[in-house]
Amino acid sequence: MTDPLQQFDWKSSSYERPGDAWVCGRACAGAPCRLGPSADGECSVRSQCTPEKIGDRYRCTRSVLYGGKCADGPNPDGTCCQADESCQPAMSLMKRRKIAGVICASISLAVCLILFSDSTPLTLVSPGKVTSAHAALEANCTACHVAGEAHSGLLSNAFLSRNSLADSEKCLKCHQDIGDAPWAPHSVAGHLLAESTANAAVSSNSFGVSGKPGGYVHSGQQLACATCHQEHHGRSFDLAELSDQQCQTCHKTQFDDFAHGHPEFENFPHETRPNIYFDHARHINAYFAAVDLPSQTLDKDSLTACSTCHQQDAAGGMMLTADFQHTCAGCHESQIVDLPFPGVPFFAVTQVAEDSDTEQDEVSVYGQWPVTESSLRQMPPVMSLLVHGDTAGIGSLSMTPELIWQCKELLLRVRNVGEVALAERVPESHSLLHGILCELAPLLITVSSSWFPGLRDELAAHTAEQPLPNFPDVATPEHQAMPPVRGWYISDGDRTIRYRPVAHADPVLRRLLDYLVPRIGQESVSTELVELFTALSNPSGSGEIHRSGPLATGRCLSCHTTSTDRDGTLRVNWNTKVLGDYFAFTRFRHDPHTQIDVANSCLTCHQILNDQQQLDFYRPEYFRRDDLGLWQPQPETSCPLTSGLGPVKRSHCASCHNESTASHGCLECHNYHVHGP
Amino acid sequence: MTHFVRRRITGLTLVVVLSLLLTAATRLMEDNLLRPRTWLGWVLVVIVLFLASYRLRKQLAMLPLGASAAWLQCHIYVGLLSAPVFLLHTGARWPGGGIEVVTAVLFLTVFCTGILGLFLTRMIPPRLTDRGEEVIRERIPVFIRILREEAEASVAGAKNAAPSEVLSDVYLNHLHSFFQRPKNFVSHVFHSTKPRTALLNALDDTRRFLNTQHEQTMEQLAACVRRKDDLDYQYAMQSLLKYWLFLHVPLTWGLVVFTCSHVVTAMAFTSR
Numbered sequence: 001m002t003d004p005l006q007q008f009d010w011k012s013s014s015y016e017r018p019g020d021a022w023v024c025g026r027a028c029a030g031a032p033c034r035l036g037p038s039a040d041g042e043c044s045v046r047s048q049c050t051p052e053k054i055g056d057r058y059r060c061t062r063s064v065l066y067g068g069k070c071a072d073g074p075n076p077d078g079t080c081c082q083a084d085e086s087c088q089p090a091m092s093l094m095k096r097r098k099i100a101g102v103i104c105a106s107i108s109l110a111v112c113l114i115l116f117s118d119s120t121p122l123t124l125v126s127p128g129k130v131t132s133a134h135a136a137l138e139a140n141c142t143a144c145h146v147a148g149e150a151h152s153g154l155l156s157n158a159f160l161s162r163n164s165l166a167d168s169e170k171c172l173k174c175h176q177d178i179g180d181a182p183w184a185p186h187s188v189a190g191h192l193l194a195e196s197t198a199n200a201a202v203s204s205n206s207f208g209v210s211g212k213p214g215g216y217v218h219s220g221q222q223l224a225c226a227t228c229h230q231e232h233h234g235r236s237f238d239l240a241e242l243s244d245q246q247c248q249t250c251h252k253t254q255f256d257d258f259a260h261g262h263p264e265f266e267n268f269p270h271e272t273r274p275n276i277y278f279d280h281a282r283h284i285n286a287y288f289a290a291v292d293l294p295s296q297t298l299d300k301d302s303l304t305a306c307s308t309c310h311q312q313d314a315a316g317g318m319m320l321t322a323d324f325q326h327t328c329a330g331c332h333e334s335q336i337v338d339l340p341f342p343g344v345p346f347f348a349v350t351q352v353a354e355d356s357d358t359e360q361d362e363v364s365v366y367g368q369w370p371v372t373e374s375s376l377r378q379m380p381p382v383m384s385l386l387v388h389g390d391t392a393g394i395g396s397l398s399m400t401p402e403l404i405w406q407c408k409e410l411l412l413r414v415r416n417v418g419e420v421a422l423a424e425r426v427p428e429s430h431s432l433l434h435g436i437l438c439e440l441a442p443l444l445i446t447v448s449s450s451w452f453p454g455l456r457d458e459l460a461a462h463t464a465e466q467p468l469p470n471f472p473d474v475a476t477p478e479h480q481a482m483p484p485v486r487g488w489y490i491s492d493g494d495r496t497i498r499y500r501p502v503a504h505a506d507p508v509l510r511r512l513l514d515y516l517v518p519r520i521g522q523e524s525v526s527t528e529l530v531e532l533f534t535a536l537s538n539p540s541g542s543g544e545i546h547r548s549g550p551l552a553t554g555r556c557l558s559c560h561t562t563s564t565d566r567d568g569t570l571r572v573n574w575n576t577k578v579l580g581d582y583f584a585f586t587r588f589r590h591d592p593h594t595q596i597d598v599a600n601s602c603l604t605c606h607q608i609l610n611d612q613q614q615l616d617f618y619r620p621e622y623f624r625r626d627d628l629g630l631w632q633p634q635p636e637t638s639c640p641l642t643s644g645l646g647p648v649k650r651s652h653c654a655s656c657h658n659e660s661t662a663s664h665g666c667l668e669c670h671n672y673h674v675h676g677p
Numbered sequence: 678m679t680h681f682v683r684r685r686i687t688g689l690t691l692v693v694v695l696s697l698l699l700t701a702a703t704r705l706m707e708d709n710l711l712r713p714r715t716w717l718g719w720v721l722v723v724i725v726l727f728l729a730s731y732r733l734r735k736q737l738a739m740l741p742l743g744a745s746a747a748w749l750q751c752h753i754y755v756g757l758l759s760a761p762v763f764l765l766h767t768g769a770r771w772p773g774g775g776i777e778v779v780t781a782v783l784f785l786t787v788f789c790t791g792i793l794g795l796f797l798t799r800m801i802p803p804r805l806t807d808r809g810e811e812v813i814r815e816r817i818p819v820f821i822r823i824l825r826e827e828a829e830a831s832v833a834g835a836k837n838a839a840p841s842e843v844l845s846d847v848y849l850n851h852l853h854s855f856f857q858r859p860k861n862f863v864s865h866v867f868h869s870t871k872p873r874t875a876l877l878n879a880l881d882d883t884r885r886f887l888n889t890q891h892e893q894t895m896e897q898l899a900a901c902v903r904r905k906d907d908l909d910y911q912y913a914m915q916s917l918l919k920y921w922l923f924l925h926v927p928l929t930w931g932l933v934v935f936t937c938s939h940v941v942t943a944m945a946f947t948s949r
Contacts, residue, residue, distance in 0.1 A: 002900065002904065004810055005810055005812060005820040005823065005824075005904070005908075006810065006811075006812045006813070006816060006820070016813055016815045016816065018814075018815055023815070027815070027818055027819075028818055028858070029818065029822065030818040030819045030820070030821050030822025030823070030825075031819070031822060032818075032819070093919055096923075097922060097923055097926055097927070100923055100926075100927040101926055101927040101929075101930045102930075103927070104927035104928060104930055104931040105927075105930035105931060105933070105934055107931070108930070108931040108934035108935055109934050111779075112776075112934060112935065112937075112938040115775070115776065115938070116938070116941075124775055125774065125775065125776055125942050126773075126774050126775075127772065127773060127774035127776070127777050127942070127943070127946075128772060128773025128774045128777070129773050141946075145946050147945040147946050148946070154941055154942070154945045155941060155945075157944075157945040157946075158940070158941045158942075158943075158944035158945040159944060165948075166948075167948035168948060223710070224948045225948065226947070226948035227710050227712070228710065232773065232774065233770065233773070234773060243707070243708065245707075245708035246707070246708055246709075246710055248708070249708060249709045249710050
């Protein structure tokens, strides 16, 4: 047993201070002095002294702390006789570690200051590569970041300013098709989205939207682009990635996946309001099967083939409907052009109302007014508009002597200044009528000369309150037959100016309906407009107001549905598909799906409803009867229209879109940004 | 179950539970479009600053900031918690930007050196107890000098014995440099006794050239060699306990600086 090396008695064990900055220079040799270096790193050993000269002799001045006066004393020249035993203290481990820390922090700080200096390009602080679509912008931080516009503003941008959407505004410089409310949920204005949600909520299986304060729709909170689109994660990073759970941030009706819990397609597509009234089941089962099919362009076999009317667009995503001439015209064109319809009256010399106060001689009261036996009893609505000069009608279309003079003044002014006289009678907002009035003006000039040869003199006498001059009566043709012309014509038999539709997509009727339809249903709508709309929209095709006639499907609103725009305006759907701005929450590409079962690709999903009991043309979802018993198109856009196709079954979709194919996420079929076709 | 075992189980359980809670919170925030990365970044900043402040706590011993041992325990387990927070913050993706890469490298280095230090502080003390005399590291050079002087005195000859040339040669050839300073650092780190065995074998090889008196001297020399080797082991192990801090502490300050830079750039350029 050897003696221990380390002693801990108070004499032989000094107190170690590893936290000191300096250690004795002789410590590594195993012979440190007991004093140790000072805090400044100086050796505390003072073996030498500075001898003091007293008279002619030198005396040792060494302190007792360092050994006291030495026996030999100073040298004769006054220097100390002792050797210098001081050492060079060394840095302790603690001190070296501190220096290493300072060096490391200093290098880091220097690197960061260099990175943030004005002369260093900001791309060096880029947190990573952007996606390949944005790669061209990578060298220009200011293209996407407000903070990149000035180095000096980094700190203020980091902690003081909170311009949350400033960067997102830069996104919109390129992504301009994102909609009018780019930072609202689905880029749709809150009230529109709430409305859409309310409509969807009608169905019991619809997706619910959170009503809690955190719901973005209800809180009105705006979502910056970077909320979902996180850049600087590499060239191939999917910026549009959105998990199903993130969709359910707002959509609280949660379900496992598409195959388990997704709402059924109850209303699609058979109850989706189409732009054209077309019942597939009725056409295929009843009309196309008829022996005396009147189609002149299509045979029976091709009629039943879906591809006869529907073809994929160039991109293969959308199934388009062929135009009228290649589809409906074969059967329905004759119902438009051959209709025994005398045309829409725009001007007429109508019979004077019997209850008007005209006990005097009629000619002396209102002058020349060449009515015939077949003259209309009421003014045409457009004529009433022009005579009254206001859309707010008088509530009656009856002709009175006062109105006759106003009518004559209008005719004279048209003769003098042309269509300007008509345009100034309707407000600027009714610009859709102006085109029609321009076509009407020459005919009015013609009839003002032929029907009213003394018009100018009559009006001069009437203005001067002098007796009216006498003019010979205007000759009336004996035989009144349907004129063979189409378009504008003057009917001398009943003293009217009429317009007969030329063909399908007649421009005058289209403009007239575009003008009328938005105004129907408004409180301020005039009686004239209601009457005109009734005449034009009456699917009976009589052509006469308040008269029913033979059945005809060729009238405009018999086939073209009406829809309500976002601003509540009613409009006619002239095209088969809506290609404008609408909420495309769902997307579907036909082309990959039609490859699955080529022979029956369409009918696999779109099954014809063969069990429909109601086969009348005037189905309640298409038309309704008004108080007078006349058929009116169903203007209520919430009213579903049957296309004769059964609903697409979700289970059928789920046979492919399921967990095994990993193609059953929300974004597989749904768009977040819903703008665009 | 000892107190230490119970403490470790409690601490590790806390770390695991907190990690799971943070993971669940992150998932929940992601599902609610609430930007958990930013939130986790701030959590990580707080963690880094708290861990870095442990050194300040040791320097401000005069302040009543709690026991240093308690701070050490917090330092260890919060440091362990920082790893899952870091993974959640980065999304387990390697960053692409310059500042982010340097910050990540510094963080991982500091974390790994911390784990290394934790391992060393748990592994070395029992071994120090097991081998040789436990001595204070700063005194080891002194003890080496004492052993050197003892060995040289043995070789120089006892009072009534003539010095041996064989012993002198052995000392000069094999032991002189051995007794000058701590030796065989790397071998001791890996617990290798090969140098020690080789040296003692060299002494044994010369034994047949010695007489009985000098054999006793050789025994004394061998004893000195064993004690010196034990001192070297103590020195190597205790040095390890100090040297790992040369990576852990300085890089921490670099990490703090780069973390601040990352915070500034991230907050400035993040669209909130």
